[in-house]
Amino acid sequence: MKLACIPAYNEENSISEIVSKSLPHVDRVVVCDDGSTDSTAKLARDAGAIVISQQNQGYGAAISSLFEYARKENAQIMVTLDGDGQHNPNQIPLLVDAIITHNVDVVIGSRFLDENTKASTYRKTGIKIITSASNYGTNFKVSDSQSGFRAYSKDAIDAIHPTEQGMSVSTEILLKISNKGLSIAEVPITISYEGDTSEQNPVSHGVGVLMNTIKYVSIKHPLQFYGIPGLGLIIVGLILGGVFLEGYLNDQTIFYGSLLGSIILFLLGAILSVTAIILFSMANLIRDRY
Template identity: 35%
Template sequence: MVQGHKPIFAVIPAYNEELTVSMVVHLTARYVDHVIVVDDGSADRTAEVAGYAGAEVIRVDPNRGKANAMKIGIQRAKELGCGIVVFLDADGQHDPAEIPMVISPVLHDDADLVIGSRYLVDSDETPRYRRVGQKTLDYATNLGKNLKITDTQSGFRAMQCSKIDCRAFKSDGYNVETDMIHYFLERGLRILEVPVSVRYDVPHKHKKNPIRHGLSIISHIIGLISYRRPLLTFGVPGFFLVVIGFLFGGYVFQRLVYDGVFHYYLLMMVAFSIVVGILLMTTALILNSLIMIVKMEL
């Protein structure tokens, strides 16, 4: 759509969105050169409706999750010579009219990945339970990073196609937004946020239980942090367990010397705390050494 630039593609993962996908495709087509809808095993007429609306439709059967659908869309866009790819949800929550604003930093080479954030402009439209859950996920994702992202789970984002290798980008299900951030950060690429609006009065809303969905993402994030930052994940808790163990151990010794009272169960807890703490710190040092060796070899 912009002269002198490679084509701009939209990739829209969809699952049972026959009520909204046509509208999303029509509105999106105004701002991009090509629309790809990846129908992730829908049981309704999502693929048929998206095709009538003018999108290229890729059908996946059975359902394999959002991450797989997005990677399929990225790979197809790259095959067709894509320069920039923008992602939107098929449920109508995102406003395609904001696509120019989302892709602008990528077009002007100010960012490699742009995330549309619901929270850069304060809004009361976000349901309270979702805002609390979102902030928790943001904090977990940002833990240990210099870059602070306000909307880590936003599905409205754009990036340079050349900056991602689908073979190296590992992700599964609804963890894709978090994994994409880690992928870009690991490679020293630039991430920027821009403000976007979101509608919550859509037909299907979120398809997964929000509590189960949030816990799944948090457990995945903890796994990522454990792998990449073992000193933070294992070393810090281990250190505090050892300190707490010695403090209570001193208390047990003091009561024994001055009062003649021996706290047997408390002493067992002290021993357990110190042993587990030392094991955690040892694990952290070993894992950190292995990571350093791998990085040196790379």
């Protein structure tokens, strides 16, 4: 069974059209309306969708419920797309076909493989920065880590249990795909930024997602992330300590600056190194479970 799954928060202007345009391409359309205060749920149902209603917890929580639904219904393929009209449901087969013909577990509909994408420069730059951080953690080379237009195979549906409640779920899922050894591909999709735009402040939204991406990457590679800077600080601390000792032994001069600097840097370096080792051990312990 093929599912189209649509997280939609107060999308009464667009949801009917998205549902009815998605229906011909899949067996079932599922909308998670997540406590919308407008008539999103009713319009989605009238258009032929199954509606999951829950308290509003964010985009990630909606995606997580949709994964759960797909698992419960034993879906073979799940396509997620936004309910605000930015994704074109007629492109659902592009993603589904890529899953089937290339035999991959996840297909991302990328906004940046199509020359005609009209995203603003600052949006593009923000997504590029987040995508670079995410690629560093996953070892994938995707061009759009933040796209919500994606298709998942049954193996991916079964393996991935997202926990992030907000937009950072997009990165979290990629990290989990990489950890589980699942395969990924991208296909170009078009995106429309006309009309409805999100009410969230894009800068704080972008910074939040970037910080969360860094969090995931740092947990995945703690030795590089904390261990190398930690060792660097310890070495600089030791050099400063040497400068202090040299001054003291040669002519009894006490360089308070180098003494203090040496102690502070050495302690900071030690803290970072211990953090690296603890995170590394924890990550190895829990890796198999998630």
